[in-house]
Amino acid sequence: MRRLLSLSASVVALVLPVLAHPVFANPVAQTKGSYTDKFRQLEGEDWPTPTDYRNASGAPGYRYWQQKVDYDVKARLDEAKRLVTGSQTIRYRNNSPDALPYLWLLLDQNDYKRNSIAEMTATVGGDKISLDEVRRAKRMQEWEGGFTISAVRDASGRALPFTVVDSLLRIDLEQAVAGNGGETSVFIEWSFPMAEANVVGGRSGYECFTQPGEDGNCIFEGAQWFPRLAVYSDYEGWHNKAFLGSGEFTLEFGDYKVALTVPADHVVAASGVLQNPETVLSAAQRQRLEQARSAQSPVYVVTPEEAAAAERSKTAGEKTWVFAAENVRDFGWATSRKFAWDALGVKQDFAEQPLVMAMSFFPKEARPLWDAYSTKSIAHTLDVYGKFAFPYPYPVAQSVNGPVGGMEYPMITFNGPRPVKDKKTGNLTYTERAKYGLIGVVIHEIGHNWFPMIVNSDERQWTWMDEGLNTFLQFQAEKLWDKDFPARRGEPKDIAEYMLSQNQMPLMTQSDSILQFGANGYGKPATALTILRETVLGRELFDRAFREYAVRWRFKHPTPYDFFRTMEESSGVDLDWFWRGWFYSTDHVDIALDKVVRARLDGGDADAEAVERKRRRDAEPKSLTVMRNTAKTVTERDPATRDYYDRIDPLDATAAERRKAAEALKDLTAEERMALAVKDNFYRFSFSNRGGLVMPVILKMDFADGSSETARIPAEIWRTNAKAVTWQFVSAKTLVKAEVDPMWETADADRSNNVYAGLIEPVTLGIDKPEDAKNRMKDSDMKVLPGGLRTYDAPSDR
Known part of the structure; x- marks a missing residue:
């Protein structure tokens, strides 16, 4: 956890990934155990090496030719x-x-x-x-x-x-x-x-x-x-694969x-x-x-x-x-x-x-x-x-x-x-x-x-380059014809059923081997591009990059790698995780919101902390057994059974706690005292990736005052753990509800785990202070005199 040095009253968001193991401590650990690197680069590993004919930017090279x-x-x-x-x-x-x-x-x-x-x-x-x-x-x-x-x-x-x-x-x-x-x-x-x-x-x-x-x-x-x-x-020589009816x-x-x-x-x-x-x-x-x-x-x-x-x-x-x-x-x-x-x-x-x-x-x-x-x-x-x-x-x-x-x-x-x-x-x-x-x-x-x-492009090899790109643009044209146009393909919510099916295969599958041709060749790639445009890149970056690809390769023969490289080079966004998930795998999107914690800082005031403990206790439901008991208890009938402990609240601050808090405050710097004065709520949201396909997390938060705020968390939140992460959001407002993907824009296949309206667990965060490094000079008998000379109060045995 990062050391919190200063916080303002404004809304602050911090990413706090949950690490399954310390992947940064040992590079080899990235390939062991359960760790999966969804952000591993495709360049140089899965994609063809750039040449003078097709360069690394995704453009035709200076020696490009065609017949x-x-x-x-x-x-x-x-x-x-x-x-x-x-x-x-x-x-x-x-x-x-x-x-x-x-x-x-x-x-x-x-x-x-x-x-x-x-x-x-x-x-x-x-x-x-x-x-x-x-x-x-x-x-x-x-x-x-x-x-x-x-x-x-x-x-x-x-x-x-x-x-x-x-x-x-x-x-x-x-x-x-x-x-x-x-x-x-x-x-x-x-x-x-x-x-x-x-x-x-x-x-x-x-x-x-x-x-x-x-x-x-x-x-x-x-x-x-x-x-x-x-x-x-x-890249292939003669394209002389027989026509089998599907691949054009x-x-x-x-x-x-x-x-x-x-x-x-x-x-x-x-x-x-x-x-x-x-x-x-x-x-x-x-x-x-x-x-x-x-x-x-x-x-x-x-x-x-x-x-x-x-x-x-x-x-x-x-x-x-x-x-x-x-x-x-x-x-x-x-x-x-x-x-x-x-x-x-x-x-x-x-x-x-x-x-x-x-x-x-x-x-x-x-x-x-x-x-x-x-x-x-x-x-x-x-x-x-x-x-x-x-x-x-x-x-x-x-x-x-x-x-x-x-x-x-x-x-x-x-x-x-x-x-x-x-x-x-x-x-x-x-x-x-x-x-x-x-x-x-x-x-x-x-x-x-x-x-x-x-x-x-060559549909006989890559159906999606033909049908998928075109279906994506068809979807755009249909919605510009009539906003209520009953488009068959392109809306993220409509592809979820296929992405859960057992007979699907990666988009990079050769055309004649595809089982569900319409969903794979048309629907899934069109949806992927819709999500890339609306959710991942945004329209400005996507439209510029897509247009650059189209202009670069008009009247030429592009491959998927020319498309992938152009989209990344033009937009300035690393999309290897996106291509891997949507084009090379059969993973689906299912991001669950498992838990929400509302935390406050331990301000170092023992009595204030006691008040907070009592507030949480009083918010809990009373014992059903006690509520239904009608007879008086022993302590109610017999005053002699009541002593000191019956006269105090067990959650009150003790004298020892007050002394310990006072001692701790003495060592704080002015900056650290400012941090302790922060009264905002530190909300911690625990997400799990149940579908395997990493995606941005779109989180809508509803507050008690009737306001809402949507955080659009980039997909890189999953970079150190593709299965579970915890994300932090700081606000003075009181959260009452949270929902993942509220606009149904990521093709999330199971919406039953997207809404969290249950108990928001309260906790108190202690300030994490680094331990002081051992100062052997301070603890020794050595004295430093003017001029840098050293002397010792030598022990008797020296």
Whole structure:
């Protein structure tokens, strides 16, 4: 305990950790017994060593590099056969220092092959099966998806050898592409049958409206639809892990030119900017598109009436829509004659992209929900994410309604919620759940343009870098849409149940191994970042650091360590304890307030101390036995039994106590006498960490005068003992109640132990004075004469 030299009447707080053993006395003791160092540094122990490519601050190093891959793709949709055929020329620029003798490409459509790893390792459980599972099983007996690679050639037209490994394609080059800027080109011809998404599932496919009373037309959504180059990075080399269905993909940035040939009456949405509107849009549609650029609310480019006419007529022939996209990592598209199309120009304070066209494509079955909320949700997302990260750098942002419930690609997203149709009247109405579901999914999928389409993390390894960061920003955007928005993820109180579950695993787990994908990949990291922003760092420090990470790594390939390091370097706060608890462990938050003591200083006045002893005694309840006894006691009936001890109070100060107190006061300095004069209460709160995850302790204290005060104790209170600590708070006020985490901001999983309203134990604190060092000179016979000469009164035996 520290020696108390002086205290003022103002409120003072001191940290008094309870030490299980003297960890500072012996460094080895930090690794023995029950001691756990929750604040041990991750740098140099668990994190990769910084390099010239990725430096210790979390920024790209001065030698950082990444590849560039450009695509020229021509594809055709055969609507009747549900077949896509295509060819592409790929130009690969190798900016790495390594010569590459082969290229790896992703063939994600191969997951639909019956012998794929994804299909062959799918597991089932329980003693029941859903009708959807039955439909899928029968369809996979009749139908098989996957790419057919019909040709692979180099720039001179010579065939190149290639090997398909599940969902991966290796092309062996005639000559290795040189490092530090070498280039090569390959040409590929391919085809694949589109999956019926509502039956087989997946991230792309088609949906046809063939039920009684429906128009029989289809919506097609193209994703992972062409062979795409895998990433070659400084920290992994080729990212050539097979696609198993959960972990998404990181890709290289480049420029795209894509020509899509579809039925003539189709409307196409795609990544990039339409290059030939004069050949695929009517004059009126082009005029409306231009009008939308400066409109205050969405404007129909293709009206519902035009879409309805196309549904009825089914015009013969084909049209080719040409799109160009610069500096993107992928390309998606959707097409249907059912699409109505609305658009709205969204202004940005960003010279590189001052106007973004927010656009939605949807069938009549999606009205009146989609025309009310989709495009406006895009505009809101551009605003919120632009402030948290960086302004949207692309010219268009699109939301498409179809069979895929929620999926993202550069500049285009697929989103599923629709109204419901009354079976009797045919009227379309929507539920509150559908309304907020649409707004939420549009925010989420458009938000993915920032993470990971631009800040290009690898979800196949680290789901939380993609889904978690984006879900955190989705939560912010939802609460800025409506303060009562029923957000599914982000509130700390909502993650507690998962953090108590038995099937959870650390956030740093590889994507395909995660059991509860939604809670682990989306909910827990989003909540962790909410707590980091609101409770640990505060908004100012967090927002600056988060924005710095986003800006540093836009159009680059970050790792978790780049994020962790940037957040610490920019905020100036050591967060290793936070990353360890939330990202590397399955501990949960449960901080209990076990005990509260109200202490006062022993002022050195024996009679005053006696008064305090009597006050505590009188506050105690009387003996129930004595209260119920009705007969007089012996001492009440017989005065002769009463003596000196019956005439005094046993708690009175004795003469010896008075003498001892007086002697003690004589030796006190003026400063120490001032300390004894302090009359404040010294409240001592005992906390235990029952969940294992160290966190700040937020303590709300209610006082007898009706006032309250909240202390926000940093997580470092647990640094010398991660299991139990005692914290001190000094105040003249009388405490009546105390509560941990009163605003439910730390994801505390058991609130039953957070409130202390019981007996506040009174104690008296004696002043801890250091012992005087032995003064052998003072106790000896030596005398010091003027001039420093020494003499002795020598004993007789000297």
